[in-house]
Amino acid sequence: MSPRVERVQTGVRLEKRLVKVLKGTAEYLDISLGELMEGIVLHAFEGESPFSAETLAGIEQLKAVYGLDLT
Numbered sequence: 146m147s148p149r150v151e152r153v154q155t156g157v158r159l160e161k162r163l164v165k166v167l168k169g170t171a172e173y174l175d176i177s178l179g180e181l182m183e184g185i186v187l188h189a190f191e192g193e194s195p196f197s198a199e200t201l202a203g204i205e206q207l208k209a210v211y212g213l214d215l216t
Contacts, residue, residue, distance in 0.1 A: 160215065162211045165207075170203070
């Protein structure tokens, strides 16, 4: 039997444009922001990319729209 999943609220602070791109990506994928961030972290822990080539192209468009130029 696997352990029960228990989620908690966090007070994470992120750069404003990054949040806009994350929210846009979650909307594009039709999932919540929390689900998106949880998926990104779980994939990162496994050393995998969380996004398809199509989603990455959409993220690039969102980055341009919101002026996200952080590296």
